[in-house]
Amino acid sequence: MSRIVLRDLTKSFGALSVVDPLSLDIESGSFVSIIGPSGCGKTTLVRVIAGLEPASSGEVSVDGAPPREARMRKRVAMVPQQPGLLPWRTVRSNAHLLLDVNRRANPNDAADAMALLHEVGLSDFLQAYPHELSGGMQQRVALVRALTLHAPLLVMDEPFAALDEITRTEMRGMLNRLVEGRGVTVLFVTHSITEAVALSDRVLVSSPRPTNVVADIAIDLPRPRSVEVEDDPRFVELCAHVRHALHGGMRGTSETR
Amino acid sequence: MTKRVVATVVGITLFLAAWELFVRAFHVRKFVLRAPSTALAHLWKFRGDFASAALVTIQHAAFGLACALVVSLVLGAALSASRFAEWAVQPVLTLVQVVPWVAYVSSVVLWLGAGDRPAIFMVALACTPAYVFATVDGMRSADPATIELLASVDASRWEVLWRVRLPSAAPALFTASRFNMGFALAVAYFVEGANFSDEGIGSIGRRAASQSSGADALWASVFAMAILGFMGLIALSLLERVVLRWHVSQRPTAN
Ligand SMILES: Nc1ncnc2c1ncn2[C@@H]1O[C@H](COP(=O)(O)OP(=O)(O)O)[C@@H](O)[C@H]1O
Ligand SMILES: [Mg+2]
Numbered sequence: 150m151s152r153i154v155l156r157d158l159t160k161s162f163g164a165l166s167v168v169d170p171l172s173l174d175i176e177s178g179s180f181v182s183i184i185g186p187s188g189c190g191k192t193t194l195v196r197v198i199a200g201l202e203p204a205s206s207g208e209v210s211v212d213g214a215p216p217r218e219a220r221m222r223k224r225v226a227m228v229p230q231q232p233g234l235l236p237w238r239t240v241r242s243n244a245h246l247l248l249d250v251n252r253r254a255n256p257n258d259a260a261d262a263m264a265l266l267h268e269v270g271l272s273d274f275l276q277a278y279p280h281e282l283s284g285g286m287q288q289r290v291a292l293v294r295a296l297t298l299h300a301p302l303l304v305m306d307e308p309f310a311a312l313d314e315i316t317r318t319e320m321r322g323m324l325n326r327l328v329e330g331r332g333v334t335v336l337f338v339t340h341s342i343t344e345a346v347a348l349s350d351r352v353l354v355s356s357p358r359p360t361n362v363v364a365d366i367a368i369d370l371p372r373p374r375s376v377e378v379e380d381d382p383r384f385v386e387l388c389a390h391v392r393h394a395l396h397g398g399m400r401g402t403s404e405t406r
Numbered sequence: 407m408t409k410r411v412v413a414t415v416v417g418i419t420l421f422l423a424a425w426e427l428f429v430r431a432f433h434v435r436k437f438v439l440r441a442p443s444t445a446l447a448h449l450w451k452f453r454g455d456f457a458s459a460a461l462v463t464i465q466h467a468a469f470g471l472a473c474a475l476v477v478s479l480v481l482g483a484a485l486s487a488s489r490f491a492e493w494a495v496q497p498v499l500t501l502v503q504v505v506p507w508v509a510y511v512s513s514v515v516l517w518l519g520a521g522d523r524p525a526i527f528m529v530a531l532a533c534t535p536a537y538v539f540a541t542v543d544g545m546r547s548a549d550p551a552t553i554e555l556l557a558s559v560d561a562s563r564w565e566v567l568w569r570v571r572l573p574s575a576a577p578a579l580f581t582a583s584r585f586n587m588g589f590a591l592a593v594a595y596f597v598e599g600a601n602f603s604d605e606g607i608g609s610i611g612r613r614a615a616s617q618s619s620g621a622d623a624l625w626a627s628v629f630a631m632a633i634l635g636f637m638g639l640i641a642l643s644l645l646e647r648v649v650l651r652w653h654v655s656q657r658p659t660a661n
Contacts, residue, residue, distance in 0.1 A: 199556055200558075201554060201558060220558060220559070220560050221559075221560045223559045223560070224591050225558060226558075227555060227558045229551050229554065230551075231549075231551040232551075233549055233551030233552040233554075233555050234552075235549075235552060235569075235570065235573070236574075236653070237652040238652075246556075246557075246569075247555075247559050249569070250556055250559060250561035250562075250565045250566075250569065251559050251560050251561050251562065251565065254560065256558070278651075278652050280652070280654075280657075298559070342599045345650075355630050357426075364552075392427055
């Protein structure tokens with residue numbers, strides 16, 4: 150069964166067309182990355198899928214329902230680019246934020262925030278405030294906060310974009326450990342090729358604005374994946390493949406202009 | 407922290423010493439300026455009267471501030487949700503702020519009668535604009551990323567207001583409180599003098615000003631107000647330290 154289905158989806162702001170007619174099926178339990186240049190409309194696409202912005206035309210279904218309904222039932226867990234932690238809440242209470250609002254829609258099997266915080270190595274920081282954490286730690290809290298919902302769909306919009314390279318590598322390893330075996334579908338937006346290949350089962354390459362999928366690349370690296378996968382010749386090959394698709398897409402549009 | 411207390415004490419002591427010296431050196435006439443020592447001696451002598459008057463003045467200022475705060479939170483929350491409403495109400499609040507309230511106090515006293523009511527009303531009215539502006543700015547300063555995150559799980563408007571917007575406004579509200587504290591005491595003092603009752607430090611000052619021998623009492627009332635203001639600011643700082651533990655302003659600085 151497909152977790153996300155898009156049929157001829159378009160989105161424009163006034164005269165500005167941000168998403169071209171786009172059709173897409175994302176299978177349940179898969180990790181799918183969307184990679185594309187800045188400003189091509191990735192965030193907009195993600196916001197439409199999460200039900201935060203209406204589509205201009207076409208159909209979107211998330212978990213078999215319109216996005217608005219999925220949102221009301223807390224079926225979509227978001228990790229935004231900025232962690233968006235509340236500065237007056239401790240790590241522990243920030244991790245619980247999404248369960249504290251709209252409680253009627255809380256799932257019966259909400260995940261234990263404490264256990265997750267232990268799992269991402271924040272046991273010693275439960276009572277710390279966000280300003281006492283590094284950027285990587287803040288983003289780990291944001292990830293835990295999303296996972297507590299136990300939602301079938303996890304949407305991450307360039308969550309590691311603001312982090313340094315060393316921390317990003319760590320975060321890739323951690324994210325793979327967290328989602329493998331959880332059965333969650335992940336839609337991951339990035340503009341890092343390494344990140345997309347290391348994490349995904351499938352990479353969708355977008356053209357510059359308006360967003361359109363110019364390549365759909367299956368990542369056949371074995372799971373579970375550790376950081377060592379990045380030394381695999383197949384990994385290097387796939388990265389090159391994505392890079393060519395990305396630059397081909399960019400060249401393609403500039404030639405038509 | 408101790409350094410800070412020492413600095414405060416040094417600053418105030420120097421100021422009072424300079425004042426004292428000025429009055430003694432130039433033999434300033436009684437009503438113009440009294441030496442701090444004379445005023446403080448009078449204050450100490452009649453400390454019982456001043457203490458009970460202070461209690462009344464504190465109540466006027468505190469109730470007035472509390473009313474202003476409650477009204478401002480409700481009004482501010484509404485205005486922060488609508489630009490149109492903000493543009494409509496802002497000029498009215500600015501008018502309240504710039505029109506000299508001293509000019510219409512007697513009308514308010516006629517309307518509300520003598521006693522506590524005109525004092526509390528005037529304090530509340532005078533302190534409302536700054537609180538409303540602070541609430542609107544503070545609520546608008548809430549992190550859009552967090553608000554969008556809460557929208558993604560369909561949090562209600564009320565939940566967003568309560569969990570994100572209101573706490574975001576807390577720092578601005580404390581800043582406005584520092585300003586309003588002095589304002590509230592000044593308004594309370596003045597209205598107590600104007601409302602034909604004999605309660606509050608303002609009424610002591612008023613009576614003293616109308617007697618030729620009242621200079622000591624007048625300046626003692628000035629000192630009493632200064633002490634109240636100072637205590638109010640200390641209380642506010644302590645509260646701030648607890649409530650805004652998480653805020654940048656409360657983090658230890660290098661020195
Ligand atoms: N609410 C909005 N109103 C008008 N234009 C918008 C809005 N949101 C995004 N855009 C425009 O849509 C384009 C794509 O933005 P975005 O989806 O944020 O791109 P990306 O995430 O790929 O960097 C940009 O040109 C941006 O200015
Ligand atoms: Mg973006």
